[in-house]
Amino acid sequence: MNEKSRIVILISGRGSNMRAICEACKMGRINGEVVKVISNRADAGGLDYVKNENIPYEVISNRDFKSREDFDAALVEAVEKASPDLICLAGFMRILTSVFVKPFEGKILNIHPSLLPKYKGLDTHQRAIEAGDSEAGASVHIVTDELDDGPVITQTKVTIEKSDTASSLSAKVLAVEHETYIRAICKLLN
Ligand code: GRF
Numbered sequence: 547m548n549e550k551s552r553i554v555i556l557i558s559g560r561g562s563n564m565r566a567i568c569e570a571c572k573m574g575r576i577n578g579e580v581v582k583v584i585s586n587r588a589d590a591g592g593l594d595y596v597k598n599e600n601i602p603y604e605v606i607s608n609r610d611f612k613s614r615e616d617f618d619a620a621l622v623e624a625v626e627k628a629s630p631d632l633i634c635l636a637g638f639m640r641i642l643t644s645v646f647v648k649p650f651e652g653k654i655l656n657i658h659p660s661l662l663p664k665y666k667g668l669d670t671h672q673r674a675i676e677a678g679d680s681e682a683g684a685s686v687h688i689v690t691d692e693l694d695d696g697p698v699i700t701q702t703k704v705t706i707e708k709s710d711t712a713s714s715l716s717a718k719v720l721a722v723e724h725e726t727y728i729r730a731i732c733k734l735l736n
Contacts (some may be wrong), residue, residue, distance in 0.1 A: 561592015566724035666694035686730035
């Protein structure tokens with residue numbers, strides 16, 4: 547079997563996608579190991595899991611830096627120390643500049659709760675409902691320095707029902723996000 551890929555995950559909050567990736571690695575569904583988790587928020591819920599599982603983690607608060615570029619430079623340093631083969635953004639709520647994206651070009655994945663290229667940015671579910679769409683979904687794409695841009699690796703669709711609200715649709719999409727992310731990682735690592 548090939549050597550396991552080294553995965554670094556960046557989070558800002560709940561971390562359910564991060565957890566799904568960690569568990570898929572543990573179960574051998576992903577031929578990888580999560581070698582580090584970085585959060586820009588000390589109160590990110592996902593850190594509880596990371597601490598319990600003894601996964602190395604670091605908090606780097608964007609508030610400690612004067613500019614996006616300075617924060618991104620600190621992030622590069624922290625990520626480089628872990629020598630990653632793959633970097634997964636999982637609910638990481640910061641816009642990254644080329645200071646971060648350039649050194650890891652082609653190695654950064656992000657999950658976005660829409661059928662890209664539709665609805666980049668925030669409020670994806672509300673926007674899909676307001677547009678009268680019949681389908682929504684989740685996309686995993688390679689990160690470039692354009693927000694929610696870059697080649698899509700895989701997508702999963704869900705049906706929007708007339709009764710759906712932004713919150714019910716968000717739950718429906720989240721339910722398919724975890725498997726979508728795992729599938730994308732396996733595809734990229736292969
Ligand atoms: C997910 O909906 C993801 O698509 C978006 O942020 C949310 C993160 O959820 N980028 P979690 O922290 O992984 O639970």
